[in-house]
Amino acid sequence: MELKRVYVAVIFIPLFYLLVKHLPAWAFFHFVTVGILLGLYEFYRLYYQTPRRLEIVFGMIGGFLLAVMFYRQSGSPSIGMEREWVSGLIVTGLLLQLFGKKDLKNTLSDGAVLVLGVFYVSWFLGHLILLRNMARGEYLIFFVFLVTWSCDTGAYYTGRLLGRRPLAPQVSPNKTVEGAIGGMVGCLASAVLARWWFLPDLSLQDAVGLGLLLGILAQLGDLVESMFKRSAGVKDSGRLFPAHGGILDKVDSLIFTAPALLRARAATDSASLGPSA
Numbered sequence: 001m002e003l004k005r006v007y008v009a010v011i012f013i014p015l016f017y018l019l020v021k022h023l024p025a026w027a028f029f030h031f032v033t034v035g036i037l038l039g040l041y042e043f044y045r046l047y048y049q050t051p052r053r054l055e056i057v058f059g060m061i062g063g064f065l066l067a068v069m070f071y072r073q074s075g076s077p078s079i080g081m082e083r084e085w086v087s088g089l090i091v092t093g094l095l096l097q098l099f100g101k102k103d104l105k106n107t108l109s110d111g112a113v114l115v116l117g118v119f120y121v122s123w124f125l126g127h128l129i130l131l132r133n134m135a136r137g138e139y140l141i142f143f144v145f146l147v148t149w150s151c152d153t154g155a156y157y158t159g160r161l162l163g164r165r166p167l168a169p170q171v172s173p174n175k176t177v178e179g180a181i182g183g184m185v186g187c188l189a190s191a192v193l194a195r196w197w198f199l200p201d202l203s204l205q206d207a208v209g210l211g212l213l214l215g216i217l218a219q220l221g222d223l224v225e226s227m228f229k230r231s232a233g234v235k236d237s238g239r240l241f242p243a244h245g246g247i248l249d250k251v252d253s254l255i256f257t258a259p260a261l262l263r264a265r266a267a268t269d270s271a272s273l274g275p276s277a
Helices: 002-022 025-047 054-075 080-099 104-125 127-132 137-162 177-197 204-232 247-251 254-273
Strands: 166-168 172-176
Touching (some): 002 025, 054 104, 054 127, 137 172, 172 177
Antiparallel strands (some): 166 172
8 A cells, every 4th residue: 555655756746847847838737637626526426326417527528628717817808708607507407496397305415516516626726726726826836736745644654653642533534643843844844845946935933834825725625525425435535546446536635725825825925015106
């Protein structure tokens, strides 16, 4: 099991570095979009038992259009068409509940899952596209991935070695308070390391603050996905990665940390510009 985790990391990390650092932003957009679509499919399959349901189709198309909207927003203010199409697709998906021949007892939950999937997966992960297109965006992507996955790794190994007190037993019995503390330590250490390594314009105070913020959000994101899986009665969201589970199992923390880093960075950039004349 541990060797499989190492193999996946050894293969993924160099390819990811090449993608982010040396390929153009549109390549990263396609990478994130594929991840969004895979994540959406896994999310919908947690609830919709039939893989060919129209709700899945409408939801995945809506998620794709949201990703396109984020990409175009970085370089063009003309995003109205994608926004309208997403709205139209969600409305159409909800109308399926109205006119479809199905038990009305399930329509609220069916429609809620359709809408939640689009925003939980595509809206939040789409912020990675905006991050990549900011100034020094490739380093912001490295930062959020490094800090988030350091938190996950620190929590995992600290919990295995020292974990005693359950953190949220009803949601995830294996997560412990000690693991959460280890995750925070890993997050803080990696944030300070990233400042020294490749983000020198980030102050030490900001690095520590972001480490604390992203460490909390990363673990909350992990718990939220565990809550969804617990509700669906499954251990992993999928089987895409050996020993790691599905795509949602790998990006559940990024779903919360990417928008937070984008907002923090945008606020910092605005403050550095000073008041407008």
